[in-house]
Amino acid sequence: MTSPTLKARPRADGLVETDLPLQLAFMAPRLQGDFHPEGRLEVSLWGCGRMATVQLEPWTGPFVHAPNRIIGTEAGLHVAQSAPVLALTGAKIRRAAPARRCAWWGSLTKPQKVERKGALRRVTTPWGVTLIEERSDGIVIAVGASEEEAQRGLLLSVEAIVAECAAHVARCDILPTAPALLRSMAVQSAHAALSSIRHAEDGSFLGLAAGQAYSAPTRTYYRDGYWTLQALLTLDLPAVRAQIDLLATGIQPDGEAPSGVILTGPAQGLEWEKFRTTNKVYKEEHLRPTDWWSDHFDSPLFFILTIGDYLRRTGETEVLARHWQRVAAIYRRYRAYDMAGNGLPQKPRHDRDWADNVYRHGYVSYNIGLWIGALDVIAEFGGTQDRALAEEARTVAVKARAAVDEALLTEKGWYADYGIKGDFVEDHLTLDSLTLARFDAIPAEKARSLLGHVQQVLETRNNQSQPYGDWGVMCAWPPFKRPADTRAKSAFAYRYHNGSDWPYLSGLYAEQRLRFGLADWSYPLTRWWQTSLENGWIGSVEYFSPPFGRGSLLQGWTGMHAAAILAYRERVEKEMA
Structure with a gap:
């Protein structure tokens, strides 16, 4: 490639x-x-x-x-x-x-x-x-x-x-003193985040776009939006607040939420409804006119995390007050998934979280990290709305953190992708398991250990067992061991969720290396961009791998690289030379 x-x-x-x-x-x-x-x-x-x-x-x-x-x-x-x-x-x-x-x-x-x-x-x-x-x-x-x-x-x-x-x-141009490769990457990453801010005909806010190719039907996502807005917390706070209010409209009374909220104009909306209601598959997956792929396991947690990030940046508790009933409903929903009473929700076997070509089930590292992060938001800010629920969330968070190792830690020293011990465990290493580190679901020393495993196993320059040389950071390795757990693009090794480089996850990885004071943060920050330049892909790509090429261009959540730079600019500027 x-x-x-x-x-x-x-x-x-x-x-x-x-x-x-x-x-x-x-x-x-x-x-x-x-x-x-x-x-x-x-x-x-x-x-x-x-x-x-x-x-x-x-x-x-x-x-x-x-x-x-x-x-x-x-x-x-x-x-x-x-x-x-x-x-x-x-x-x-x-x-x-x-x-x-x-x-x-x-x-x-x-x-x-x-x-x-x-x-x-x-x-x-x-x-x-x-x-x-x-x-x-x-x-x-x-x-x-x-x-x-x-x-x-x-x-x-x-x-x-x-x-x-x-x-x-x-x-x-958020890093103007950087060398050419890093500076140009930062420009494109910031552009991906800023250009995601979309407007209606009257000029009002109309969602954060997941990417240029994700506009028909017009929609905004909980997860894509969350990673996209990390840079906007610095670059455009009003857009973050407006995104919270927009996403709130998709939260159901029982705390369920779709992958995204549909925002079509009148003409496109009529066409979409005609298609949705006459196509059997789409009708079963998109249950309501405003739902893009109903009932996604990670979406409600991202809603709470977004509120938390906004509150930590602004202190504007009115946002939480306006949406507290939704937050409480989400909390109760995930408490009901705690089958073992250990504070950890178990995901049903379906393909509805970010890895939407994979039937993950049981304890999923990625979702557990989000859950514990959401508990912390409720515990930290919820006391002004419901003191008893906030204290309960704090207690559950302690219990959940204590149970993570028993549920997910593997003999290899990293955390399993998903499963239940004694049943089936997909124990390969995944880049999305870094939510455990980002939301402090595991102690700092174990987070550093996890980042070390990622460096040795998922950075292709260090993994001689994958056959394509040095091309980026894989999202998972080795490939899924149970074929029945994958479908569509992810059924192929090194494709999509089965080992591609997803630059937004590489941005998360770079952010965590910077956060924990580790060296070699520049590789995940820039290797994806170098590969793009080698192949003539202009802008922020969705995903790529040597045997299968790239996904779509101008992907909003690739703004995670800009977010990492903005959060740790002083260190980046000091060490980039």
């Missing part, structure tokens, strides 16, 4: 240069899409879906990539922030066409004719409009759920759009 030379080169200014016409995924508060310098631009709108495809004259390189921007030898693309509009400079349009569906599951519409009036093209779909205006200094492409929204975008000059884009690039 990798090559001895980089297809893309990090520059000292934090940008990325390439001689090849590589794909740029872009994402702003409303507008998003993909640009291929060979001559294709695809634009979509948050809440609406695919809008239009614009064919351009091919661009020539070399190309310089930045967040939401690409500049070639003669042409450039710049995405605004204040409105769903972009500017093309030095470019020539061949043709434009409306999207036939809002998403792959949407109804196929009849082709609509592109209207032309002088320098203006109007590209219409039943769910929105794209306006393309050729000006003396460039081409402006504005998109809207309505004519009014698109027209607001056209009010911006090319100069203003270019300036807004440049300001966003500068905002993402």
